[in-house]
Amino acid sequence: MKLNEIIKKIEPLDELAKQNCRKRWDSIAKPLYSLGKLEEVIVQISGITKSHKVKLDKRALVIMCADNGVVEEGVTQVGSEITAIVSENFMDMNSCVCVMAQQAAVDVYPIDIGIMRDTKVPNRKVAYGTKNIRYEPAMTREQAVQAIEVGIETVFELKEKGYHILATGEMGIGNTTTSSAVSSVLLELSPEVVTGKGAGLSDTGLEKKRKVIAEAIELHKPDKNDPIDVLAKVGGFDIAGLAGVYLGAAAAKIPVVMDGFISAAAALAAVGIEPEVIHYIIPSHVSKESGGKRLLDALGKEPFLTCDMCLGEGTGAVALFPLLDMALEVYLKMSTFEEIEIEAYQPL
Ligand SMILES: Cc1cc2ncn([C@H]3O[C@H](COP(=O)(O)O)[C@@H](O)[C@H]3O)c2cc1C
Numbered sequence: 001m002k003l004n005e006i007i008k009k010i011e012p013l014d015e016l017a018k019q020n021c022r023k024r025w026d027s028i029a030k031p032l033y034s035l036g037k038l039e040e041v042i043v044q045i046s047g048i049t050k051s052h053k054v055k056l057d058k059r060a061l062v063i064m065c066a067d068n069g070v071v072e073e074g075v076t077q078v079g080s081e082i083t084a085i086v087s088e089n090f091m092d093m094n095s096c097v098c099v100m101a102q103q104a105a106v107d108v109y110p111i112d113i114g115i116m117r118d119t120k121v122p123n124r125k126v127a128y129g130t131k132n133i134r135y136e137p138a139m140t141r142e143q144a145v146q147a148i149e150v151g152i153e154t155v156f157e158l159k160e161k162g163y164h165i166l167a168t169g170e171m172g173i174g175n176t177t178t179s180s181a182v183s184s185v186l187l188e189l190s191p192e193v194v195t196g197k198g199a200g201l202s203d204t205g206l207e208k209k210r211k212v213i214a215e216a217i218e219l220h221k222p223d224k225n226d227p228i229d230v231l232a233k234v235g236g237f238d239i240a241g242l243a244g245v246y247l248g249a250a251a252a253k254i255p256v257v258m259d260g261f262i263s264a265a266a267a268l269a270a271v272g273i274e275p276e277v278i279h280y281i282i283p284s285h286v287s288k289e290s291g292g293k294r295l296l297d298a299l300g301k302e303p304f305l306t307c308d309m310c311l312g313e314g315t316g317a318v319a320l321f322p323l324l325d326m327a328l329e330v331y332l333k334m335s336t337f338e339e340i341e342i343e344a345y346q347p348l
């Protein structure tokens with residue numbers, strides 16, 4: 001599926017479906033608007049799916065798994081070999097997000113979009129890891145587009161399987177370095193501000209990480225007005241793949257729940273490629289990682305959850321599903337004012 005053709009398919013949300021959904025909320029016997037963002041998110045999903053008959057029965061988490069050459073620079077607490085190990089554990093439902101996903105009835109779809117060795121994870125490899133951004137661009141522009149297209153194709157395959165809603169996750173040692181680099185360029189903020197300790201780093205390690213990011217940006221001069229250039233020069237296959245998931249979701253008219261810092265950096269790139277994508281994205285939590293809040297602000301999204309999480313894998317996104325389920329149960333099952341024979345509140 002070609003990126004250019006997919007972009008052409010992306011439309012504004014359906015206003016009529018949103019209005020019908022709002023009407024249903026307003027008829028429910030409770031104080032108007034009192035479920036706040038939980039009402040708004042169901043309205044958003046109506047607009048995305050062009051129907052006020054919202055269904056969230058089948059849900060999938062896409063986990064983009066890839067390695068990053070920049071790990072050679074000592075910007076992480078653990079080595080690249082951990083990416084493959086954790087990614088293969090997803091296949092056995094043995095990771096934090098898998099446990100949470102089972103609880104929330106979310107199916108887990110890890111994808112090997114660029115792990116540095118062969119794995120048992122479904123193979124959509126663009127390459128065996130990216131180049132070290134301190135010295136070379138992470139990937140070619142063609143590879144960035146290819147990774148985006150892997151994300152797009154994944155969405156259409158899941159839509160075909162009947163999924164109603166998707167969530168984003170990733171696994172890739174070193175990907176808070178690449179996400180911070182992408183964020184620094186796209187937000188026009190110094191690496192100091194948007195770079196944190198990722199999966200754990202000493203203070204000296206953090207200093208080095210910021211320096212490496214600053215040097216990579218200085219060397220490659222990514223064009224902030226061209227998110228594909230930014231992804232190619234200082235991003236990763238996982239981030240580009242996730243950008244493709246957002247673009248694909250918008251084209252396929254399927255809502256997508258965004259996880260934390262890395263997922264938000266990918267979202268910012270996707271929205272830079274096609275601004276309309278923003279309406280198809282549902283935020284979940286605010287990552288504790290430096291830059292997490294700034295990315296949400298730049299996307300104009302408020303988090304549902306503030307739990308100081310910074311784990312990745314899609315954990316924050318999956319954590320939102322029980323809340324979405326409760327919102328939808330009220331929306332679908334609650335009595336209306338008419339049914340319990342009291343006069344409806346008038347909007348103020
Ligand atoms: C065992 C382990 C499991 C993980 N699961 C997610 N991450 C998270 O940490 C990584 C990013 O942090 P950094 O940039 O510091 O490497 C990503 O893989 C992210 O998903 C993990 C990290 C580790 C070590």
Ligand SMILES: O=C(O)c1cccnc1
Nearest residue numbers: 260261262287310311312
């Ligand atoms: O918020 C995230 O996505 C995150 C933060 C730190 C480490 N891994 C992921």
